[in-house]
Amino acid sequence: MKRLQLLPIGPVDALLLEWLGQSLYDKFRMQAEILSPALDPSFALHAERQQYHSSEILVSMQRYISGDTWRLLGITQLDLYIPILTFVFGEAQLGGTSAVVSYHRLQQEFYGLPQDKDLLANRLLIESVHELGHTLRLTHCHDFQCAMAPSHAVEWIDIKDSGFCEDCLARALEAV
Numbered sequence: 001m002k003r004l005q006l007l008p009i010g011p012v013d014a015l016l017l018e019w020l021g022q023s024l025y026d027k028f029r030m031q032a033e034i035l036s037p038a039l040d041p042s043f044a045l046h047a048e049r050q051q052y053h054s055s056e057i058l059v060s061m062q063r064y065i066s067g068d069t070w071r072l073l074g075i076t077q078l079d080l081y082i083p084i085l086t087f088v089f090g091e092a093q094l095g096g097t098s099a100v101v102s103y104h105r106l107q108q109e110f111y112g113l114p115q116d117k118d119l120l121a122n123r124l125l126i127e128s129v130h131e132l133g134h135t136l137r138l139t140h141c142h143d144f145q146c147a148m149a150p151s152h153a154v155e156w157i158d159i160k161d162s163g164f165c166e167d168c169l170a171r172a173l174e175a176v
């Protein structure tokens with residue numbers, strides 16, 4: 001049976017991961033499975049930036065793909081980047097099998113604010129739906145409330161919904 005496989009990249013909050021798996025099941029109707037052990041991402045560390053190259057992580061995730069994989073979603077608390085950008089919340093293979101999402105900059109503490117676990121969980125869900133949407137061939141959406149709207153700051157995430165707009169939903173269903 002095909003599953004949505006969640007792969008921790010480095011140490012990840014176990015309760016948050018459980019919650020995410022359940023919430024993504026509610027969205028995609030694909031049973032979630034948490035893979036272990038976590039992938040050790042030290043190979044993707046850029047020493048000067050103290051950030052992890054998301055594209056290199058995506059490449060090394062490929063060995064986890066099996067006949068049971070519907071989609072493989074890497075989850076990390078580490079800060080991700082691609083060379084042309086200061087940081088990324090996540091990266092996905094457009095129309096592919098894998099995506100990775102970071103909650104490093106989804107945490108209020110990152111901005112010097114008090115911890116807010118519910119807000120963090122909701123942001124992580126939205127960004128996970130967003131990256132999985134890319135694996136379903138969805139590109140960025142002009143509807144600012146759609147999960148496929150681009151976000152370059154958490155403020156943009158907070159006005160998004162964790163679901164797709166009607167147009168994106170229709171296109172996602174075609175891709176499944």
Ligand SMILES: [Zn+2]
Pocket residue numbers: 130134140150
């Ligand atoms: Zn995107």
Ligand SMILES: [Zn+2]
Pocket residue numbers: 141142143146147148149164165166167168169
């Ligand atoms: Zn949309």
